[in-house]
Amino acid sequence: MSILSAKNIVVSYYGDISVLRDVSMEAKEGEITIIIGPNGAGKSTLLKTLYGLLRPKKGSIIYEGKDITGLKVHEFMKLGLAYVPQSRTVFPDLTVMENLELGSWILRHDKKKVNEALDYVFSFFPILDEKKNDKAKTLSGGQQKMLEVGRALLTKPKVLLLDEPTATLAPMLAKEIYSFLVRLRDEKTTIVLVDQNVRQAFEIANYIYVLELGENSTQGSKKEFEGKLKEVIKDWLNYDESH
Amino acid sequence: MESILIQAIVSGILLGLIYGLIGMGMNIIYGVMRVVNFAHGEFMMLAAYICYWLNRQYATNPLHSLIIIVPLFFGLGFLVYYLFVPRLLNSEDPEMASFLVFFGISLVLSSLILIIWGADPRGIPFPFKRVSVSIGEFFFPLGRLIAGGFCGIVILLLILLLFKTYLGKAIRAIIQNREAVSILGIDTHLLSAFSFGIGLLLVGLAGGLVILSFPAITPMMGSSYTLVAFVVVILGGLGTPLGALLGGFIFGLAENIGAVFMPTSLSPVIAFVLLITMILIRPQGILGEG
Structure with missing residues (x-):
């Protein structure tokens, strides 16, 4: 059952240039949902929007069936959400x-x-x-x-949003964080994870969203992604090289 | 000479406590909101005039007037915050924008006082039977002793608030990272308004105590206390409330010891010399971090 979802959200930092265009995602209760994608895809922006730090121009954020779009940041924790930014x-x-x-x-x-x-x-x-x-x-x-x-x-919290928790950490420590996230999921906490450490994040994921250039690219369960992951990463590398 | 120097040191410490109180208020406001309260001295002057008015109308002792000043200035802090600061925080350069807005407020306050009470210096009859206290061969002005002692108690309470309560810890946290505070479920606007209230409450208290320590108040005195606040916070470290206390002691001592050797009219020079020296040697202040 979906506990937190974004429905067709559009987000801009300045003026008319949208960082997220018509992005949708949902996190199922007690699962780890990961959001991956190349640099500048809008992953962190999506997480910030889910936690109310950015207000979508269009679309809505739904939590436990209620529309929480536009709620003030300090109210999110009371609802049962928590957020750990990258910075x-x-x-x-x-x-x-x-x-x-x-x-x-x-x-x-x-x-x-x-x-x-x-x-x-x-x-x-x-x-x-x-x-x-x-x-x-x-x-x-x-x-x-x-x-x-x-x-x-x-x-x-019922839902924990994490932005790149292992960036800049030594591999041993990163491993510790991932096993901690699995333990947390076992205790029924829903986790939404943005990560550049794609392979390790994939290992613990239940569902995967890929964002590219501020739009939904592909998505699917871990099973659906098995074997496809290499291809997806290869696409990003091609994209990075050609831009 | 030695006894004059000792009296100057004690006097400097007492004055330093008042200066510390003024500076701590400014530092909390700056630290929490990055707002430069250029009207800080004028708010203090307003409190001094309200104490003067209460004394004229009801013969109130300035220490008793503080019972009115404390809630009044705490509330005024909330009002000023919600009227101006959220807009300033949304501007591209909140520090510069706040500097201009509060400079405007300082002009409004001093003009208002000028209109209501005129330009003549005002004072109140000294509310105590004795003017000074003698300890051995030393004489200390009673008004300044009471004001200093009162400031000491308030500063102690403030330190307890900042270090022992959730609210105080949140104030210290928001000084270090505003966004991180909001993601922890803390209403940053309410916390900022509370901090502004505390800042004005402290400067309001200082206003009530200044009237006990100095013989006269004038509508132009505000800017010199704003300068005091700036010197004190720059000496101690911008945004560090305890630094302002240290800055207050240094400035109070320098001013009083300086007065032993130089004409008192030169005391603003001491302020500027301290300010410039600190900016050259350690721009982040004694307790500030670079």
Whole structure:
């Protein structure tokens, strides 16, 4: 069953030039949906639009059957969504614990829930517990990513949107993040993942969307894509070379 | 000479606390919104005039007037925020746009005060029985001691707010990364309006305390306190609330110790010398990060 979907959305940053043109996608409950495509395809823009950071000029965003297009960003977390952007979003001069506390902002009036949420995140990332009193800027790149993902998990979101979580991470750490995502899916969290690390993302995916030049290109289940993936990537490389 | 110097140091620390309060308000506003409140000194002057007016009308002690000033200026912060700032944040260069808008507000405020209370310096009868306190061979002005002590308490409460509460942590977080705060489910506009309220509340408190520390207020004093705020935040570090406190101490001490050796009319020179020296040596300020 679809939990989050974009229907025919058009998004522009400035003026009339559209970054996304008539793009549709849907994420099924408890599955990992990946969005892949060459540089500039509009993958990150789609994720930002799904989380309300960008407002579509046309089309709509549907969550649990309700139209949530145009809702303010800070309302998305209350609905049960969470988003981890590609850019660094830890607060460097705050401690790890303070960063996590802010992730539990919407739970802040219920101390018991906050503590449960912290235990939940520490169970995934014990290193955050060890370093909870350190300033976030003293963490390594991989640990900072764990902090960002952990912070997004505090509210136990139904849908987690992730933009390139493994970019700039060492292969070992990237592997850890992917196995963590699988564990999260096993706990019934729906995941929408944008990734350049196509092969590894494909390994854990249930459904794949390919975007090219701001439009839907191909899509299908992992089974439908088996054997086709190489061809799709080859197409992008040809595209990159010819432009 | 030694006793004069010691008195100047104590006086400088007390004044530094008031300057710190003014600077912390400006730094919170700048840090959270990247808005340069060029009317900061004028808001402080407005608070001082309201205290003066309350004293004339109802013989209110300025410390009691603060009970009105605190909610009034906190609310004024919300009003000013929602009237101007969201539009400024959408502009291409919020810092420059805010500089112009708040320069305009500073002109409006000083003209308004000029129209209502005239250009003559105003003051209130000193509300306490004694003017100074003597400790051994030293004499300290009571008004400044009370104002400094009050500022110390407020600064302590502010530090507790910033470091021990969710709200304060969110303010420190939004100073570091605005977008990241919004994705965590925090209403950035409400948080910014709250921060603006805190900024004006602090400067409003300073206005009430200034009238205790200095003999007269004038409709032109606002700009010199805006300069104080700028010097203090640049010394301590733009956007770092605690830096402003440090900047306040340095400026207060420099001004008071300077006055021992130089004519008091030269005190603006001290401000500019400190400002320029800091910009040359460490443009990000003492606690600021490059």
